[in-house]
Amino acid sequence: DTAVSQTPKYLVTQMGNDKSIKCEQNLGHDTMYWYKQDSKKFLKIMFSYNNKELIINETVPNRFSPKSPDKAHLNLHINSLELGDSAVYFCASSRLPTPWAGRGANVLTFGAGSRLTVL
Amino acid sequence: TQLLEQSPQFLSIQEGENLTVYCNSSSVFSSLQWYRQEPGEGPVLLVTVVTGGEVKKLKRLTFQFGDARKDSSLHITAAQPGDTGLYLCAGERYDMRFGAGTRLTVKP
Numbered sequence: 001d002t003a004v005s006q007t008p009k010y011l012v013t014q015m016g017n018d019k020s021i022k023c024e025q026n027l028g029h030d031t032m033y034w035y036k037q038d039s040k041k042f043l044k045i046m047f048s049y050n051n052k053e054l055i056i057n058e059t060v061p062n063r064f065s066p067k068s069p070d071k072a073h074l075n076l077h078i079n080s081l082e083l084g085d086s087a088v089y090f091c092a093s094s095r096l097p098t099p100w101a102g103r104g105a106n107v108l109t110f111g112a113g114s115r116l117t118v119l
Numbered sequence: 120t121q122l123l124e125q126s127p128q129f130l131s132i133q134e135g136e137n138l139t140v141y142c143n144s145s146s147v148f149s150s151l152q153w154y155r156q157e158p159g160e161g162p163v164l165l166v167t168v169v170t171g172g173e174v175k176k177l178k179r180l181t182f183q184f185g186d187a188r189k190d191s192s193l194h195i196t197a198a199q200p201g202d203t204g205l206y207l208c209a210g211e212r213y214d215m216r217f218g219a220g221t222r223l224t225v226k227p
Contacts, residue, residue, distance in 0.1 A: 004161070035217075041205055043162070043217040056214055090161050097214075103149045103169055108215060110161025 003027050006091050006111040013081060014119055020077045021114045023091030031055075032074035033092040033108070034066060043090070049074055050097045081118045088113040122146060123210050123218035131224040135197055140221040142208030143190045149211045151184055151191045156205040156220070198225045 004025045013019055025032060033056075034046040048056035049068045063079045078085060091111040124143045132138055142151065150169045154162035166175050168184035168191060175182045179202075181194040195202055203225050209215045 040219055041156075041207075041222070042219040043207060045214055045216070048214060092161070103211070106211065106215065107152075107164050107167070108162075108209075110163070112160050 004093055004109050004111040006114045010115050012117045017081050018079045022075045024073050025093040029093040029095050031094045031097045034076050035090040037088045083118050086118045088115045122216045125218035125221050129222050134227050137196050139192055139194045141192050142218055147188050152209045154207040162207055200225045200227050
């Protein structure tokens with residue numbers, strides 16, 4: 001069983017479309033994240049949820065809307081896709097949010113990524 | 120401006136060589152983690168260092184946390200082709216912030 005699973009693995013779409021990426025974790029973790037990895041491999045945090053509550057919301061366009069129906073799922077919906085949205089999006093989970101886990105105790109488990117290509 | 124700067128960005132060496140990659144910042148971190156990412160996969164944790172000056176060894180990999188907890192290094196002894204991958208450092212503050220990584224290629 002995959003610990004953190006994302007779907008789809010690949011997504012190719014036209015500018016202006018709306019798309020969603022789904023993420024599920026079976027680790028029993030309370031905290032889930034979305035990270036964006038650009039073409040230069042820089043991994044940047046977008047959102048973090050703890051037990052369905054949003055706790056980190058970086059400077060991300062309003063076109064990106066995360067939704068956490070329960071603590072095992074965190075989905076990412078993107079409206080009006082733009083060329084610059086092309087990237088690999090990684091979902092991750094951890095037992096607790098970083099500040100609460102204790103110094104050095106937080107371990108992120110990542111999914112395999114969803115490669116989004118906007119044409 | 121990135122919080123964590125990793126160097127070099129790219130490194131290509133022959134099997135059996137030694138190498139060191141660096142992760143530097145002007146900020147102090149509670150801890151620092153090293154991850155390895157292979158193509159088509161997500162990053163996987165290698166080690167966490169917490170105390171300034173701490174050294175951890177994982178087989179041929181040696182990780183060091185700077186005394187001031189602002190920087191770290193990863194040294195690989197006798198590199199093997201299986202070490203090929205993207206090495207990412209991540210600093211812990213309110214959340215985990217990643218560097219842009221060092222892409223290592225070890226040629227047989």
